[in-house]
Amino acid sequence: MSKVAIVYHSGFGHTQALAEAVAAGARAVASTSVSLIPVAEAEARAAELDAADAIVFGSPTYMGGLSAEFARFKDWTSSRWMQGAWRNKLAAGFTVSASWNGDKHNTLYQLLTLAVQHGMIWIGLGLPPGNNSSTGSIADLNRLGASIGAMGQANADQGVEGIAASDFKTFEALGRRVAEATQRWHEAPQRLAA
Ligand SMILES: Cc1cc2nc3c(=O)[nH]c(=O)nc-3n(C[C@H](O)[C@H](O)[C@H](O)COP(=O)(O)O)c2cc1C
Numbered sequence: 659m660s661k662v663a664i665v666y667h668s669g670f671g672h673t674q675a676l677a678e679a680v681a682a683g684a685r686a687v688a689s690t691s692v693s694l695i696p697v698a699e700a701e702a703r704a705a706e707l708d709a710a711d712a713i714v715f716g717s718p719t720y721m722g723g724l725s726a727e728f729a730r731f732k733d734w735t736s737s738r739w740m741q742g743a744w745r746n747k748l749a750a751g752f753t754v755s756a757s758w759n760g761d762k763h764n765t766l767y768q769l770l771t772l773a774v775q776h777g778m779i780w781i782g783l784g785l786p787p788g789n790n791s792s793t794g795s796i797a798d799l800n801r802l803g804a805s806i807g808a809m810g811q812a813n814a815d816q817g818v819e820g821i822a823a824s825d826f827k828t829f830e831a832l833g834r835r836v837a838e839a840t841q842r843w844h845e846a847p848q849r850l851a852a
Pocket residue numbers: 667668669670671672673674718719720721722723754755756757758759760761812813814
């Protein structure tokens with residue numbers, strides 16, 4: 659059984675809904691256990707994070723970067739850094755904002771930097787860009803054309819119904835990709851030992 663933890667902050671529910679899509683994608687991969695951890699519970703659930711083979715980080719984009727709550731969690735992870743507790747775990751990230759661009763890239767870079775500071779191994783989205791040709795549409799997977807992680811767009815005046823179905827599918831694909839990579843990663847030492 660390989661273990662994937664998803665740690666996220668969500669002020670208004672959009673990131674949470676997309677975190678659940680990442681979890682659903684990961685759970686669809688056999689022999690994968692998934693922990694969905696709001697940042698407010700991260701300290702109390704540190705053992706789950708330490709035991710995970712992969713940690714997926716999710717933050718909304720606020721003022722062009724991580725939310726303050728996620729940034730607080732980021733700084734708390736220095737305690738894990740001191741012990742090298744997350745070294746060589748797999749990592750990935752996702753974000754959502756109201757604007758199509760919204761400076762989401764900056765948030766993903768912050769998540770990537772956090773992961774590599776910990777010595778983690780980053781997994782990108784791995785999907786071709788969608789919605790970038792005359793035959794494309796917002797129904798395409800990866801409609802926002804991200805590579806570093808998953809990007810979603812949620813209309814500012816709506817709840818989760820303001821998130822396109824294609825975004826949920828894109829986030830599910832990230833969860834599946836992380837779980838599949840985790841399985842290979844988890845089994846590698848056993849294969850080498852055999
Ligand atoms: C404090 C704050 C700052 C925001 N800054 C941005 C921003 O820089 N770019 C953007 O496109 N949307 C911005 N938004 C909109 C949020 O990114 C968007 O509503 C997102 O879906 C919120 O996710 P959540 O429901 O998980 O908190 C901001 C919202 C808030 C509350």
